[in-house]
Amino acid sequence: MTSPLTGVVNVGADMFADAVEAQAVPVERVDWRPPMAGTEADLAAVATDPRRDAANRRAVEAMLGVTATLVDVAPASEVLGLEPGQFLHAGPPIEWSRASGPLRGALMGGAALEGLVDDPEDAVALFEDGGSVTLEPCHHRSAVGPMAGVVTPSMWMFVLEDAETGRRTHCSLNEGLGKVLRYGAYGPDVLERLRWMSAVLGPLLRAGVRSADPVDVTGILTQMLQMGDEAHNRNRAGTLMLMRDLAPAMVTSGADASDVAAALRFIGGNDHFFLNLAMPACKLALDAARDIEGSTMVVAMARNGTDFGIQVSGTGDEWFTGPAQVADGLFLGDYGPDDANADIGDSAITETAGIGGFAMATAPAIVRLVGGTVPDALATTRRMHEITLAENPRWSVPVLEFQGTPTGIDVTRVCRTGILPQINTGMAGREAGVGQVGAGLVTPPAEIFPSALAALAARVPN
Amino acid sequence: MKDHVEIRRGAYADSVALLQVSRSVQGTPGVEAAQVAMATGLNLEVLAGMGFMVPPEASANDMVVALRLADDTVLPAALAAVDAALAPRRPTSGAGEVAPPRTTAAALRGAGEGDLVLVSVPGASAVVEAVDAVEAGHDVMLFSDNVPVDQEVALKRLAADRGRLVMGPDCGTAVVDGVGLGFANAVRPGRIGLVAASGTGCQQLLALLHHAGADLEGVGVRWALGVGGRDLSAPVGGLATREALRRLDADPDVDLVVVVSKPPAPEVADALAADAEALGTPVELGLLGPGQRDLTTVAEAALARLGHDSPQWPVHGADNTGPAVGPLLRGLFVGGTLCDESMLMATQALGPVRSNIPLAPELALGDDLLPDTHTMVDFGDDALTQGRAHPMIDPTLRLEQVAATAADERTGVLLLDVVLGHGAEPDPAALLAPAIEAARARRPIPVLVSLVGTDLDPQDLDRQRDALVAAGAEVHLSNAGATRRALDLIAATTAGEGSTR
Numbered sequence: 001m002t003s004p005l006t007g008v009v010n011v012g013a014d015m016f017a018d019a020v021e022a023q024a025v026p027v028e029r030v031d032w033r034p035p036m037a038g039t040e041a042d043l044a045a046v047a048t049d050p051r052r053d054a055a056n057r058r059a060v061e062a063m064l065g066v067t068a069t070l071v072d073v074a075p076a077s078e079v080l081g082l083e084p085g086q087f088l089h090a091g092p093p094i095e096w097s098r099a100s101g102p103l104r105g106a107l108m109g110g111a112a113l114e115g116l117v118d119d120p121e122d123a124v125a126l127f128e129d130g131g132s133v134t135l136e137p138c139h140h141r142s143a144v145g146p147m148a149g150v151v152t153p154s155m156w157m158f159v160l161e162d163a164e165t166g167r168r169t170h171c172s173l174n175e176g177l178g179k180v181l182r183y184g185a186y187g188p189d190v191l192e193r194l195r196w197m198s199a200v201l202g203p204l205l206r207a208g209v210r211s212a213d214p215v216d217v218t219g220i221l222t223q224m225l226q227m228g229d230e231a232h233n234r235n236r237a238g239t240l241m242l243m244r245d246l247a248p249a250m251v252t253s254g255a256d257a258s259d260v261a262a263a264l265r266f267i268g269g270n271d272h273f274f275l276n277l278a279m280p281a282c283k284l285a286l287d288a289a290r291d292i293e294g295s296t297m298v299v300a301m302a303r304n305g306t307d308f309g310i311q312v313s314g315t316g317d318e319w320f321t322g323p324a325q326v327a328d329g330l331f332l333g334d335y336g337p338d339d340a341n342a343d344i345g346d347s348a349i350t351e352t353a354g355i356g357g358f359a360m361a362t363a364p365a366i367v368r369l370v371g372g373t374v375p376d377a378l379a380t381t382r383r384m385h386e387i388t389l390a391e392n393p394r395w396s397v398p399v400l401e402f403q404g405t406p407t408g409i410d411v412t413r414v415c416r417t418g419i420l421p422q423i424n425t426g427m428a429g430r431e432a433g434v435g436q437v438g439a440g441l442v443t444p445p446a447e448i449f450p451s452a453l454a455a456l457a458a459r460v461p462n
Numbered sequence: 463m464k465d466h467v468e469i470r471r472g473a474y475a476d477s478v479a480l481l482q483v484s485r486s487v488q489g490t491p492g493v494e495a496a497q498v499a500m501a502t503g504l505n506l507e508v509l510a511g512m513g514f515m516v517p518p519e520a521s522a523n524d525m526v527v528a529l530r531l532a533d534d535t536v537l538p539a540a541l542a543a544v545d546a547a548l549a550p551r552r553p554t555s556g557a558g559e560v561a562p563p564r565t566t567a568a569a570l571r572g573a574g575e576g577d578l579v580l581v582s583v584p585g586a587s588a589v590v591e592a593v594d595a596v597e598a599g600h601d602v603m604l605f606s607d608n609v610p611v612d613q614e615v616a617l618k619r620l621a622a623d624r625g626r627l628v629m630g631p632d633c634g635t636a637v638v639d640g641v642g643l644g645f646a647n648a649v650r651p652g653r654i655g656l657v658a659a660s661g662t663g664c665q666q667l668l669a670l671l672h673h674a675g676a677d678l679e680g681v682g683v684r685w686a687l688g689v690g691g692r693d694l695s696a697p698v699g700g701l702a703t704r705e706a707l708r709r710l711d712a713d714p715d716v717d718l719v720v721v722v723s724k725p726p727a728p729e730v731a732d733a734l735a736a737d738a739e740a741l742g743t744p745v746e747l748g749l750l751g752p753g754q755r756d757l758t759t760v761a762e763a764a765l766a767r768l769g770h771d772s773p774q775w776p777v778h779g780a781d782n783t784g785p786a787v788g789p790l791l792r793g794l795f796v797g798g799t800l801c802d803e804s805m806l807m808a809t810q811a812l813g814p815v816r817s818n819i820p821l822a823p824e825l826a827l828g829d830d831l832l833p834d835t836h837t838m839v840d841f842g843d844d845a846l847t848q849g850r851a852h853p854m855i856d857p858t859l860r861l862e863q864v865a866a867t868a869a870d871e872r873t874g875v876l877l878l879d880v881v882l883g884h885g886a887e888p889d890p891a892a893l894l895a896p897a898i899e900a901a902r903a904r905r906p907i908p909v910l911v912s913l914v915g916t917d918l919d920p921q922d923l924d925r926q927r928d929a930l931v932a933a934g935a936e937v938h939l940s941n942a943g944a945t946r947r948a949l950d951l952i953a954a955t956t957a958g959e960g961s962t963r
Contacts, residue, residue, distance in 0.1 A: 002655075002685055002713045005639035006574035009600075011566050011591045012582030015855075016605065016644060019884040020580070023641050030569045031562040032583050032591070040586035047593040048616035050623070178504045330481035333497060333508040368482045379561065386564045416590065417564045439478070 039415045039450050042457035046412055049460040051294030059289035059297040059313045060390045060408045063353070066288050068169075068281035070215040071161045073206040075198070077153035079170055080141050084114055088138045090149025090346045091304025092319040095135065096127040100305030102184025102341050105432030106148035107135075109186030113194050114152045120186040139300055139311075142287070143170040144279045144346035147182035147428055148305065155194070156202030160217060160280045167287065169280040173197055173205070176270040178436055183428040184341075185435035204263045207253035208246040215245050217281040220274070222394050225355065225405070230363035231278040232347055232356030233424040233439060238274030243267050279346060282353035289313050289408075296456055297389060298409040301352045301421065301444060305344035305428070308444045312411055312452050314459065320452040322445030327427050329440015341430040343442045348423050354392050354407035357422035357441065358384040362397040366424055380422050381406065387413040387421065411456060414449040463494065466529040466537055467514055473525040474500070475548060480525075483547040487529070490543040492536030497528045498544060566594035573600070578638060581630075582606055588631060589613040596626045603688065604630025605644050607844050611697050614690065618701035627705045632844070633688035634661025634852070635883070637668070640684045645854055647883040648918035650675055652682020654764065655710035655743075657703055659693045659723035662797025662842075663750070663757055665881055665914050666941055667722055670761040672916040673939060674773050680717070681768060685710060691798065694726030694749070700734050711741040720764050722748040722757065724802050725821070752810070752821070756803055756942035775940040779931035783908045783947075786874035786955040791815075791948055792867045793838035793877040794860055796853040797941075800879045800912060801840040804945040811949045812836055819843055831863060832870050838877075839863065854886045861897050868901030868909075874955055875908045875948045876901070879941060880930070882915030882923060891926045895933035902934040909934060910948045912941035 010017035011030035021027050035043055046052060076082040087107055089099075099107070104127070111123035111133070126133055138145045145151055149172075157170040175193055179185040209215065220241045227237035243264065250260050267273050286299045295313035302309055309319040324342035331339070350356035360366055361381035364374040381397060384406040391404030409421055420443035427438040475483070480498050487496040495512060499505040501520035509516050514528040529540050563569035566579055579595035581588050585608030595602035596617070609631035621628045629636050635658065636643040640651040645661060647668045652675060658664030664686050675681030687709070689702035703721065710716045721738070726749050738745035744767060748760030755763070762772040791808055795801035798819060805815045815836045820826045831839060840846075841853040841860045853860050867873055878898075880890050898909050911930050915923045927937050938944035 002639070002709045002716075003576045005578060005641055006576035007578075008643075009566060009569045009573060009577055009579045009595070010582075011569070011579065012605065015885060016580055016582055020641065020643065022884075025641050028569050028573070028577075029562060030566055030591075031564050032587075033564070034584070035587060035590075043587070044589045044610075044613050047590040048613060048620060050616075050620060053597045178507070330478070330485055332481070333512050334495060365476055365478055368478045382560060386568050412590075413565060413567070416587075419564065438481070 033418070035416045036418055036446065036450050039453055042450070042453045043412055043415060045457040045460050046296060046453060049294055052296060055292045055294035055314065056297055056389050056408070056410070059292050059295040062288040063285045063408065064390070064392060065164070066162045066218070066285040068160045068217040068284045069163060070158060070209055070217050070277060072159040073156055073202055073209050074159060075153065075202070076151050076155050076157050079157055079159055080143060082151065082153040084153055085116065085133045086153065087133060087135050088141055088143060088145065088149065088151035089135055089304060090138060090145045090147065090344060091302045092307050092309030092321050093137055094304045094306055096130065098306050100341050100344065101430050101432040101434070102344055102428035103148045103150070103305045105184030105186050106150035106181050108432065109181045109190055110150045110152040112186065113191055114154060137302070138346055139302055142168060144283045144349050145172060145182070146174070146275060146279060146347045147345040147426060148184055149346050150181065154198050156198055156205070158277055158280060160277070160284050162284055162288070167284065169284040169287065171276045171280040173201060174270060174273045174276040177272065180435060183426070183435040184432050186433055200259050201263050201266060204250050204253065204255055204259065205246065207255065208250040211253065212246055212249035215242065217277050218394065221278060221281060221355065224274070225359055225362050225395050226398055228363055228365065230356055230359040230366055230424065232275065232350040233366050233426070234271070234363045235274040235278065236271045238278065239267065239271060242274050242277065275347065278355070279349050282349045282355070285353055286349065291316060293459070296411045298352055298411060301348040302346045303343045303348065305341055308343060308448065310444065310448055310452060312456065315452065315455045318455060320448040320455070322448045325442050325445060327425050327440035327442040329427060329438050331438035332436065335429070335437035339429055339434070339437045340427045343425060344428055345425065347425065351421050351423045352409060354388065354405040355395060357424040359395070359397060359405050360422065360424070361400050383419055384422060386417050387419050411449055411452045415453050418446070420444055420446060464531045464534055465514060466531060466540070467516055468527045469501070469517055469520050470525040470527060472523065474523070475525070483544065486547040487540060487543045490540050492532040493529060493540050493543070494532060495530040496540070497526070499526055500524070501526045566591040567598065570594065570598040570600060573598070578603060580605065580643060585609045585631065589617050592617055592628065593620060596621045596624055596628065599624065599626065601627040602629065603633055603636050603643055604628065604690065605633060606630070607632040607847060611692060614692060615698055618698060622701050622705060625705070627687065627709065628702050629688045630690040633690045635664045635686065636688040637683055637686035642884045645881065645883050645885045646686065647672065647916045648920070649916055650682040650918070651684040653680040653715060653717040654683050655713065655716040655719045656683055656686035657689060657706040657710065657719060657721045658686060659689050659691055659703060659726070660799035661688060662879070662881055662914065663722040663724065663799030663803070664688060665797070665883060666757045666800065667720060667748070667761055669914045669916055669939060670758060670775065671764070673776070674761070674765055674770070678770050681765065681770065685713070685716065691724050694723050694730045694734065696727040696730060700730050703734060704737060707737060707741060707745070711743045716743060718746065718764060718767055719743050720746045720748060720760065722760065723750060724799050725749070725751040750799065750802055750806060752806060756807060758940040758942040775938065775943050777936065777938050777943065778927055779936045782931065782934045783910070783936045783951070784906055786951040787905055787907050788872045788874035789952070789955060790872045791836045791875050791877065791952050792873045794863055794867060795838065795840050795879050796842050796860060797879050797881050797914070798840045798842050800914070800941045801838050803941055804877060805838045807942065807945045808836060808838070808949060812952060818845065832867060834872065854881055857887060857890065857893055861893055864897045865901060868907050869904060871905070873907065875910065875951050877910050877944060877948045879912045879914060880926065882913070882919040882921045882926065884920065886921065889921060891929035895929045898930065898935050899933040908936065908948070908951055910944040911935045911937045912944040913937050913939065914941065
């Protein structure tokens with residue numbers, strides 16, 4: 001049936017749009033620009049892949065269908081089977097020789113924490129030799145780690161579960177800001193804090209989690225996004241809601257009252273405590289979208305301080321990597337751009353899931369990290385809708401009329417528009433042992449998207 | 463060097479804002495270091511690390527302003543800088559401007575169900591935008607040319623699976639619900655539906671039917687669905703033509719469907735004829751090819767089907783035309799199908815015609831556009847439009863060739879087309895008429911122009927015609943009519959030559 005013409009979307013020469021408008025038909029004009037260099041043929045091949053549309057719909061549906069619940073807190077040795085000498089780290093795979101300062105610092109601190117060496121400085125020889133230690137990405141073990149993301153067997157982990165499938169993801173407990181292991185610091189105070197977290201905080205949280213109602217992490221994310229958090233660089237409301245849910249059970253757990261008070265003070269004093277729940281919740285959702293042939297959706301973005309890597313649903317476990325960039329932002333104290341290490345951490349899993357930098361509009365304060373304005377924050381979130389497949393009906397942004405967050409980064413849209421995912425991030429010092437030097441905004445290296453696109457194009461059946 | 467540290471009790475700003483304040487104050491001349499922060503444990507450590515002495519009574523609810531100055535004199539300026547940086551910023555605008563969409567997919571979020579997508583980006587990127595449209599449930603017109611045929615096939619298969627219509631690629635013309643798209647002529651809507659694997663072929667039919675329909679109830683076109691010049695080729699197999707026929711057949715306001723095409727692949731033409739036979743709506747097939755009817759004859763047949771006699775197709779400036787001044791017929795076209803039609807007629811009457819869109823491979827034109835044979839050049843062909851606009855927009859290339867061709871003493875008759883309508887040059891005669899006049903000033907060469915347009919077109923048909931006639935051209939509405947006249951002139955010359963031998 002021929003249907004009445006209600007309007008025209010014009011992509012290309014304006015003269016055609018003008019001619020249609022002259023006939024009193026409404027026209028929307030696309031601001032089309034050429035795609036990233038050399039991607040035209042691959043874009044056409046992937047666009048006409050008959051599997052792609054359905055595969056992407058499936059990927060989005062699978063991701064949005066996941067509800068992440070906090071079900072346990074336990075040492076990595078128990079829940080990940082991590083053994084002494086095994087180290088997890090953020091980002092794509094990397095060996096010691098290419099590791100950046102903050103990753104090295106965190107590994108050295110982790111080696112001392114596990115008692116492999118007495119002095120963290122002695123761990124350098126251990127890692128250079130490599131015979132008794134192994135490095136593996138958190139992502140390969142159903143885990144994510146912020147910044148250096150180093151996980152050792154004795155560290156306590158949040159355990160999140162998708163009730164429908166029983167799938168789980170894990171993340172360490174957040175140490176706070178400043179001189180902390182995940183930013184590459186490994187001084188005595190850093191190790192002392194980690195030991196307290198394993199001895200006191202972890203067990204208390206476990207007691208709270210096991211005796212309280214399961215904590216709906218996805219639900220807290222829904223609420224905090226309406227309370228000024230974007231859940232990457234701003235987690236205040238989320239942290240307080242978590243404490244609200246766990247505090248009664250922690251208080252009645254029978255633990256020493258001063259320990260409970262110390263734990264609650266620690267959590268309440270650390271605005272980023274909830275980040276380590278937001279991240280595994282995002283990974284749990286995105287893992288549901290993995291391994292769908294034909295899907296062009298990004299399922300992980302992660303950095304190890306040297307390389308920035310992405311994984312894509314339709315290309316399995318392959319990492320597409322390029323050099324990690326240095327964030328543009330603000331610096332603590334005397335630190336400046338020369339002190340900052342390149343981008344590091346698995347925390348970009350939040351942007352991969354459509355929050356963090358993608359939800360900038362809901363956390364206008366974060367835009368000041370680069371001296372921007374509130375309209376910049378709104379524009380950023382709107383811009384991310386250009387490169388995503390869907391809107392998240394649960395996670396919405398009040399100031400944008402409760403529009404859902406931009407969800408499911410599409411490799412093809414990134415290549416077509418040249419718009420790169422916007423990531424909010426902390427900055428680690430370049431040298432091992434320094435800790436945090438600032439925070440800011442960063443994007444992936446552009447070239448990893450055409451690489452992923454080429455791999456997708458190569459998999460299109462003839 | 464001088465340190466200034468002050469506590470501001472009860473003042474609050476979040477840490478991100480304060481980092482920004484610190485940075486901006488650091489940029490003040492004479493300020494060597496600045497840290498403005500809430501006096502939290504972490505920040506006190508940072509301040510101590512920078513060498514500032516902070517009064518011990520500072521609490522986490524207080525703001526510390528710590529400045530290291532070149533000397534005392536810069537203190538007022540530094541404090542002013544702190545205050546300025548702490549002052550709330552006035553928003554530059556309210557909720558922010560909404561940037562225009564960057565992809566077709568983004569533009570189609572929330573689009574009306576009947577929205578059509580019009581794509582004219584470079585051919586290498588066109589299919590990607592078109593797939594956006596099809597997947598979002600919209601029909602698409604692809605004006606873009608230079609689209610690889612395998613991409614066209616893949617796109618049309620995706621569309622066929624979803625019941626969407628792909629008009630193109632290289633679809634210059636469509637009329638959708640009475641609205642002209644691309645290079646469409648402005649026409650009176652009526653009860654005829656066109657399906658066109660050809661842009662200028664479609665325009666020829668629009669122009670003829672519009673002319674005939676001036677006094678005839680219902681003779682007009684509300685739907686002219688272009689399908690792209692390759693749709694009836696073997697690889698594409700008529701995928702879009704079938705969808706267009708299905709649409710028009712289901713429309714109770716369409717009484718007759720006319721299909722017009724460049725020469726199709728024989729097996730596709732056969733299949734199409736069978737499909738057309740099975741429809742409830744009568745179909746008039748106007749598929750160009752050797753021995754097939756020309757477009758004007760097809761228009762006449764369509765009128766006859768609706769029970770109408772055909773009018774005399776208008777001719778102006780016949781008095782201008784004298785005998786051919788050489789043995790060869792030269793056609794210079796902006797319309798590919800008009801070129802095809804003339805070539806088919808000329809081949810039958812005169813023998814082989816060489817062209818850049820040849821009827822057989824051995825008739826391809828080389829670099830020499832004026833060999834010792836009859837020639838017809840299509841300036842709208844992909845090879846001649848790469849990196850430049852279509853000749854209906856940018857006439858430069860053809861104008862150059864008009865002069866060269868008319869000057870060649872073997873050229874006996876010059877056959878041209880001028881195509882009006884939306885999107886075309888606003889005043890084609892402005893440049894072409896002087897070129898014709900100049901050519902005829904050197905040699906009294908007959909210039910036959912098929913002027914394809916309607917009295918509703920923005921270029922003003924009458925004015926264009928008058929200018930061309932005044933320049934010495936003979937102007938036809940029917941391209942077949944102009945071609946037949948040219949063939950007669952050439953034939954008269956050769957017959958004359960024959961009789962003198």
